Amino acid sequence: MQAAWEIDLFGRRQAQADAAAARLRGAQAGWHDARVAVAAETATSYVDLRVCERQLEVARNDARSRAESARLTGLSADAGFTAPAVAAQARASAAEASARVTQQQAQCDLTVKALIALTGLDEAALRRRLEAGWTEPSGIAAGAIPSLPAALLAQRPDVYAAERNVEAASADVGAARADLYPRLSLSGQLGSALIHVAGQNLSARTWQIGPLALSMPVFDAGRRAAATDAAVARYEEAVVQYEARVRQAVREVEEALVNLRSADDRSDDARIAVEGYRVSFAAAEARYRSGLGSLIELEDQRRVLLAAETTLVGLQRDRVAAWIALYRALGGGWRTPETSTARSANPNDEEAPR
Numbered sequence: 001m002q003a004a005w006e007i008d009l010f011g012r013r014q015a016q017a018d019a020a021a022a023r024l025r026g027a028q029a030g031w032h033d034a035r036v037a038v039a040a041e042t043a044t045s046y047v048d049l050r051v052c053e054r055q056l057e058v059a060r061n062d063a064r065s066r067a068e069s070a071r072l073t074g075l076s077a078d079a080g081f082t083a084p085a086v087a088a089q090a091r092a093s094a095a096e097a098s099a100r101v102t103q104q105q106a107q108c109d110l111t112v113k114a115l116i117a118l119t120g121l122d123e124a125a126l127r128r129r130l131e132a133g134w135t136e137p138s139g140i141a142a143g144a145i146p147s148l149p150a151a152l153l154a155q156r157p158d159v160y161a162a163e164r165n166v167e168a169a170s171a172d173v174g175a176a177r178a179d180l181y182p183r184l185s186l187s188g189q190l191g192s193a194l195i196h197v198a199g200q201n202l203s204a205r206t207w208q209i210g211p212l213a214l215s216m217p218v219f220d221a222g223r224r225a226a227a228t229d230a231a232v233a234r235y236e237e238a239v240v241q242y243e244a245r246v247r248q249a250v251r252e253v254e255e256a257l258v259n260l261r262s263a264d265d266r267s268d269d270a271r272i273a274v275e276g277y278r279v280s281f282a283a284a285e286a287r288y289r290s291g292l293g294s295l296i297e298l299e300d301q302r303r304v305l306l307a308a309e310t311t312l313v314g315l316q317r318d319r320v321a322a323w324i325a326l327y328r329a330l331g332g333g334w335r336t337p338e339t340s341t342a343r344s345a346n347p348n349d350e351e352a353p354r
Helices: 012-078 084-119 123-129 150-155 157-178 223-289 295-329 337-345
Strands: 002-007 183-197 200-215
Touching: 012 084, 012 157, 012 223, 012 295, 084 123, 084 295, 150 157, 150 223, 157 223, 223 295
Parallel strands: none
Antiparallel strands: 002 183, 183 200
């Protein structure tokens, strides 16, 4: 058995170990980043499905209303009180609404397929879970969020992984520079032998420590110097990537806050608009059925109401989606190993907001 031990005079081996440990922590953070991404995408797809179902209900109500108008218009045309062209227009409007319902139903089915791919559940089991009703989570956009501590960005797995890449690249620079200096190593060996000759057994055991070897990097045609320059370049690249990741994190948080505030500010106006258009449509429908209004006026009011209801449902989706985006932009509740260790050492600390 032979063994050799390098005496780490200039920290080359320690720097290599530090770089490997930093890359390991970065890879673990990358796994958490993927987990948060899948959770956020699943939540977004779920909200898309629930909003699609609400839009489907809006489309069905509109289709029922148009079908009833077409039926009444057809009866009036058969009695000679309404022109056939008006009845044809009412039937076309009803057919258009029916096609919209079919299209919306297909969109909801496609969203279910996306959830199946994300969750790994079979379709029957997933649809059973989706049978329960859904209401928008309370407290979403209940108040404006003026700002968030910048330290929260450090809780993002991707920012943490980029920071660990900088740490690993810095350790690589240290290892490359230490490689320019001499190396001191100590070797040794242990041996055991058994010899059988003419009925006699002879055994021998030997051991040796040394020699103490010193290697000097004298002539390498600039290989070690080039390796050091490459390590420095990789470190500078890692720093630039880290800065870019932090800027991207700030942008994502700010965009989520802007979208959240915008959806919150528009919700009340959209709700008031829907209520007003419903009253206007009811009046137009009453006038049409009493013979005082035209079908064109009724259809115009119907289109306006449909657009307003669709906008309101879309705002509900935007509000929840903005919260999901903010959740993801702030790391999805993930904690750095250093933070987790500190909290374990101080169990009486208050729970940080997630």
